Amino acid sequence: MSWQPTKRQFLRRSLAGAGALVLAGCDRLGQTTWFPKLLATGETLSNTAHRALLSRKAMAQEFSEADLSPDFRSNGTANPNSAQYQAMVKNGFADWTLKVDGLVEKPVQLTMAQLQAMPQRTQITRHDCVEGWSAIGKWSGVPLHEILKMVQPKPSAKFVVFHCADPMEADGTVPYYESIDLDDAYHPQTILAHALNGNTLPVANGAPLRLRVERQLGYKQAKYLMRIELVERYDQIAGGKGGYWEDVAGYQWYAGI
Structure with a gap:
């Protein structure tokens, strides 16, 4: 199936900012002095333009099963090398829980069984990586708004931070982290996915649970x-820019597509 973007989708892609314009060699560019400054300029323009011109409630393109990619590649970490994570893999994540806390009235720790007992959503969407590749996958999981309803955010809560198990430094330190605002957190396509293409989420793709925030680039999908x-x-949080790659390489915080 050949997909052609609508005017709205074309505009959204055009406004993704300077970080999305330079798709290859991102690690090398991140080490220069000029590229992070360029991304910072694009960040301000992109975020302002998205909010001014495009509805934050707009839905990302969804596809049919006939459009699924033959293989949904893994990118970045494919198997976290921390002892804690490897122990969880060994026992099939039987002891894993998701902690939800911070500025909430009712902090919780949820098992996978509890998450799977909540209302679920399945969606077939395209993953767009800042490195220039895309893949279409079928994701199933809990809409994040269902969890927010459970924990009852306090009025002062404005952002949602995701803390992950994959260490980003060679010595096993600095676990990956990302953040989104409440507009994206309550969006119906923002889910915590535990399945990919009808099967349990593989380790290479983020097991046991990963974020899908479908209107943003791949590095936001913790x-x-x-x-x-x-x-x-x-x-x-950490370097103060809202996410790991934002802190270390100057990527945009709002990576809308």
Whole structure:
């Protein structure tokens, strides 16, 4: 099936910012002095333009099963090398729980069985990586808004931070982290996925649970979820820019497509 973008989708892609314009060699560019400054400029323009011109409630393109990619490639971490994560893999994630806390009235720890007992959503969407590749997959999981309804965010909560199991440094430190605002958190296509293409989520793709925030680029789709934290501001998390790649390489915080 050949897909042609609508005017709205074309505009959304055009506004993705400077980070999406330079698709190859991202790691090398991130080490320069000029590229992070360019991304920072694009960040302001992209976020402002998206909010001004496009509805934050707009739905991402969904596809049919005939459009599924033959293989949904893994990118970044494919098997976290921490002892804690490897122990969970060994016992089939039987002891894994998702902690949800921060600025909430009712913090919880949820098992996979509890998550799977909640209302579910299945969607076939395209994953767009900042490196320039795309893949279409069928994701199933819990809409994030169902969990937010359970924990009851406090009025001061403005952002959702995702803490992950995959260490980003060679010495096994600095677990991956990302964040989104409540507009995206309550979007119906924002889910915590535990299945890919009708099967249990593979380790290479983020088992046991990963974020799907379908209107943003791939690095926002945090894998290996361990904790969700609601905060008033994200500039006090790690490097202060809202996510791992935002902090270390100057990627945009709002990576809308």
